[in-house]
Amino acid sequence: MSTTEAATETAPGLRVVQDATCTFCGCVCDDMELTVEGDRITKAKNACVLGKAWFFNHHVEDRPEALIDGQPAGYEQAMDRAAEILLSARFPLTYGLSDTTTEAQRVALAITDWIGGIVDTTTSVCHGPSGIAFQGVGEVTCSLGEVKNRADYVIFWGGNPAESHPRHFTKYSLMPKGEFVPNGRKDRTAVLIDVRKTKSAKAADHFLQVKPRRDFELAWALRALARGVELDPSIEETTGISLETLEEIMDGMKKAKFGVILFGMGLTMTRGKHLNSEAVLALARDMNEHTRWSAKPMRGHGNVTGADNVVSWSTGYPFGVHLGSGFPRFNPGEFTASDVLARGEADAALIIASDPMSNFSQPARDHLEGIPSVVLDPKLSDTARTASVAFTTSTYGINTGGTVYRMDDVPIPLRPAFDSPYKSDLEILRGIESRIRQRQLAESLPDPAASGA
Template sequence: MSTTDVPAATTEAPELKIVQDATCTFCGCVCDDIDLKVDVAANRITEAKRACVLGKAWFFNHHIEDRPEATIEGRPVSYDEALDRAAEILLAAKYSVTYGLSDTTSEAQRVAVAITDWIGGTVDTTTSVCHGPSGMAFQGVGEVTCSLGEIRNRADFLIFWGGNPAESHPRHFTKYSLMPKGEFVPNGRKDRTAVLVDVRKTKSAKAVDHFLQIRPRSDFELAWSLRLLAKGINPDPSVEQKTGISVETMRDLMDRMKQAKFGAILFGMGLTMTRGKHMNSEAVLSLARDMNSYTRWVAKPMRGHGNVTGADNVVSWSTGYPFGVNLGRGYPRFNPGEFTTSDLLARKEADAALIIASDPMSNFSQPARDHLASIPSVVLDPKLSETAKVATVAFTTATYGINVPGTVYRMDDVPIPLRPAFESPYRSDYEILKGIEQRIRQRQLGAG
């Protein structure tokens, strides 16, 4: 064949789609200023402008998996067949539990609570294994709060307690708290004083002005000592031995806190998942409240999952409580330890489970995992998670924020709309949950 017969190589550029001000749902910062570049033919995101390293991994690693739309005991089935079976499982249960909800839209969360209410089950979120103690503390002592926008524009003193935002929330420093120039802090970082309280020196320690390395399991004592100093009372000297921090250092910190124009305590799971649990959160929230006798102070938890704050909000305004809510008696009952999923499963009390956008088989205790694997379960997940592998009914779903529109809540309780990049061949959590709810109601009304 002559060279003239060889077809010319075609180098057509891929068709690109630009999505401006997309929302990243990886962590609780829920940054809504991301510009995405999408390869339309490949259904892949090729650029995520302004996203942090975690956000870029979230966007770039997303792809449509070649999986059945639904399975029953591992056998591929249609959505309709799976929906029928899911409704049967939940209706037959005497003590079902609905769990997860942190990585889906608030619209889907609302339907999940409704399903749980119709069947008289227990609804719980991943909050119960992370900031659950903070949810308990809010109900005990309240919360002096604000939006991240106020912290950005007003806060001149920041205390990061029991967290490592430099690695867990990379844009928090640059977008919301430490670095940005604000209306009342026009010089940004130069106008702010930052303190880190933690049991070990993390990357965040390099970004702050003062690092207080406390001894493990002494957060409550330090917070309570600061409360005493705020009221002009000297703490017992033994607190130095307990916390590893001198009273003089505590007094210096309190003097600086009183001189601040607007201060914020931003606390992580290092505070809630150690000795003291909700009492630690209560102490820090009470400290922020006490400081308002002198100046303006707020306290906010640093939330992890993209819409875990939305889960707390939806369950709270639906039932009056944020997580671990039993609806079996026709009215909500809240009791962490009794109605939280990891405990229900470990005690072998639940006889069916509806798991939404979560993977308890990867992080629960072994007794809880063993029992979950032994009972009928309905799992909604974009990925073939460990929980989806043992599910009786497993639905492959579209990914919220990338394929699905809707609403999520930022860690400061501000609702943010989602702008999806491209469609998925799979249904959303909301559509599947609505299908389950409709079948449950039809059978309940038909039986009545």
């Protein structure tokens, strides 16, 4: 039952790792069969196009262990410098975390607590609004195996799984034969709601092309129909979808035995944001007056769901948590990474497995570039390039074990394929934490909480 049993040596220098886990997207498929030749994965059976790109391109690159101000340095020296930067900051930000193990995430939380910083994850710029919506109306949801075994009506909303989560259809939501849907795809009705007629439309029975920024209105209209409220045909001008179509969809939703809405960032990143997610969560909830319905955000990065869980169990709040007062405080918009950077507040950053320099707003990028930062990443990125200390790390799931939470909160173990000469996030973060603790305990530094920062 240990994680080593899955690897067999088939020939000298050739290993096969079964039931390995792909951590590229939130599907966290754990049925990979990896063929490993030396320090390269040469085959990735069961992997999708993204998974193959993930496994084939994370080989060991010849880079220094770390860079300090752009100059090559060893790990020890870099960890010393990282601890100094974080200890001397008054308003440090820890950010990223969605592409590393929960074991490493836990240490990042410890560091942020000890230094009294802010911790935020990539959640705040993907499904953070859905997290806020969840706090408003709750959520009726289920594990992906429930979708596989029971769902006879599936709505994809504001997402393009065919390109972003390529195996979702085949492994979980559309194609598989399940216990109560024995004929697989034939037993299911699939609807795609999006502003673009993406590749995913081909997989759906119905495509509803919603007008841009009208998702909220569409969800509200469906809620009204669920309740039996009469709607004016002008709903078509508002949403782009005729009343007749809406009624037909609602009829199908009510007749379903088990429906599910899988929604993407088309809802959370556009006008309305958490209100859009809230409307969709409320719709799925309301449908339980008729039959069973669930909703689920399609989470992106491999372990973003783990990050939500670790931040929540450590602090009580899911993301955007301020620990500078000596206890956790939560306020999206105030303590979220985009905001503390764009407002020019953070004075140092610890960034783990994320690249805000390439995907944050322009004002946030401008500020981040100018403050001292400690960056952990297996690959070179714009963020690593501008870092004061940039660590080269091994890759989770390929070189290091640990735990990853799938988009439905199911925790899955990793089975590394080959060793890396580089340290893992966990090892580096532990090294930084122990340096910080050593200084704090030895020098009896005043508790950061006492400063009331």
